[in-house]
Amino acid sequence: MGHRMKECPREDSVLQAFHDGQPLPDHVRDCEWCAAALLLAQTLQADAADVTVPSHGLVYWKARLRERRQQQELALRPARRMEWMAAALVLATPVIVAAATGMVLVAVAAAGLGIMAAATIAVLKYRLQ
Numbered sequence: 001m002g003h004r005m006k007e008c009p010r011e012d013s014v015l016q017a018f019h020d021g022q023p024l025p026d027h028v029r030d031c032e033w034c035a036a037a038l039l040l041a042q043t044l045q046a047d048a049a050d051v052t053v054p055s056h057g058l059v060y061w062k063a064r065l066r067e068r069r070q071q072q073e074l075a076l077r078p079a080r081r082m083e084w085m086a087a088a089l090v091l092a093t094p095v096i097v098a099a100a101t102g103m104v105l106v107a108v109a110a111a112g113l114g115i116m117a118a119a120t121i122a123v124l125k126y127r128l129q
């Protein structure tokens with residue numbers, strides 16, 4: 001008995017049973033590989049109702065899951081851009097107000113503070129990613 005999870009020859013029949021809505025074999029409870037394959041299939045099906053679950057291997061499901069994560073990442077990008085624009089606006093406002101009222105030194109100081117704040121936010125954001 002090895003410690004690493006070994007690919008199981010019964011995986012296809014387990015996924016086929018899940019796909020067909022048939023009762024799952026007891027084997028799933030004893031087999032780490034089939035349990036993982038089943039969990040991935042269930043996750044994907046719960047994630048999107050339009051996803052049909054054909055009997056494919058664990059490697060296939062992992063690739064699909066990665067694909068979906070990338071799609072979600074792409075969907076979030078416009079929101080991130082808005083976040084940056086809002087932050088830029090907040091930081092730029094004191095500079096614009098000070099410049100408009102003729103307070104050049106205040107405008108320069110506010111710009112300096114804004115740049116520092118922006119740099120700090122950028123560093124924090126990239127560290128958290």
Ligand SMILES: [Zn+2]
Pocket residue numbers: 008009010011027031032033034035
């Ligand atoms: Zn198995």
